[in-house]
Amino acid sequence: MSDQVGDGHVEESRPGPGFFDLANDRAIRLIGTALSLAFALAVLAMLAFILFINERSAIDVDLFFKILPQFLEPLWVVLQVFLIGSVLSVFFGIFVGLARVSKSPITNGISTAYVEFFRGTPLLFQIIVVYYGVPALWPPGEFPFTTWWFPAAIIAFTLNHAAYEGEAIRGGIAAVPDGQMEAARSLGMSYTQGMREVVLPQAWRNALAAIGNDMVILVKDTSLLTVIAAPELISQFRDVNSTYFDPWTPILILAFAYLAITVPLGKFVRYMEQRADWGGEHE
Template sequence: MAGTYSEETTAERRTEDGLLTDRRVKWFGIVVAGVFTTAVAYLLYRILSDFVDYDLLVGVIPRFLDAYLLVLQIFLISSVLSLVAGVFVGLGRVSRTRFTRSIATGYVEFFRGTPLLFQLFIIYLGIPAFWPPGQFPIGNWNVPAAIIGLTLNHAAYSGEAIKGGINSVPDGQMEAARSLGMSYIDAMREVVMPQAARNALAALGNDQVILVKDTSLLTVIAVPEIISVFRNVNSTEFDAWTPIVLVAVAYLAITLPLGKTVRYFERRSEWGGTDE
């Protein structure tokens, strides 16, 4: 009995020590989060009260609005094209044909292994070089080049997300579909791909947010996007903080609704989940 009582007392003491440790960690996290939030709030207050020229802010809003609409247009087109192309890349990565699988793998390795900036230069400067000087058929080439570059780059990442989603589907799903008389293509379309899309949704959503931020690189190929407007305002007005505020608002106006949309579809895609 004495031994049993001693063991129970020791177990209770260990549990109490564990709870005390957990409580300390909890409060440490609360303190750190509070200090961080206070510091960020104070920094934002100082910037908005001491460093932002609100007369200039109102004056440059139309220029940022034009850039915002252009970035939104480029993002929407590139997003749709990259997702569609990513499905084919992902299917190629899991293809039973070695040649198809090798081509898809080479595509992914190139576009993931080289910088997006390098790819944009190849498309923007390299493709027109195939024509004699002054004879390139597309006059305003910077926006089409931007869409092509973003699409090709992010199709590689979307393809890898789709590949991971397909590989996460149990093999028994395909076997069951084939045993019911479905062809391989029908089984992929009706059984495997819906589950793969659900499994890859988080990675695909994250890649789309990155796509939005990658539009900031388009300034190097003369696309009048948000960062380009910021540089112009800063160079003429010698004011960095005022346009920086509009840059942050412009990007967050795209990424925050996009993140919320992705989370909505994630909830809808959960087994037995609802959209509440």
């Protein structure tokens, strides 16, 4: 369609969205909603069949409450490893990230090699190296630790996750415009002051989602400590299952135990992201 205007020119008029366009948008939303509900119902039905309907996998309520206290101490172990490992990995990860953006070829090269090694080898391999390899460096009977699994777990988790935190920090720094550092230097700040006062706070905001996701992964990674006989949740499950020959009841407890940590942790990370969104609108 075209409209005649006063100066004799013809202006093409653009038609608005037609009925079929709106119908397609509405249909897509309805299809998405229907698929989401169908998926949720299918998962719930499968869980109900596994946990309550199928005689071979039905939950023993009496056994559930009987063995529940046995999982409290392993849950505390997981919390300790998570809290200490996450604090140390973030602390050292900041230095790894700063080293990754260093203009010194030696500093940058060493940090790059560190990141590539600990991201390129399995965490299980690193746990085995620390737990079995480090004591072998001492003469027999002279290793100073009698209970080595806990320090070994902290060392392995810190070394591994600091590499991931370092890459998250490096990406956060790279996302900060170069003009921020230039503005800081123009105000008389040194490079170190500008990095600390201007760049790093913005980099932290940019990296927060990746760091929070890695913290959730760290919680789940504690299950690997079963290979060094650490008294964590998976080891406790194996002990209970070998005693009662009922896997599904302790499996349910395992699910609740891990979710009791990861769900609040995820909510806390989202809260921190909202608080860090300086330029956004908060509800």
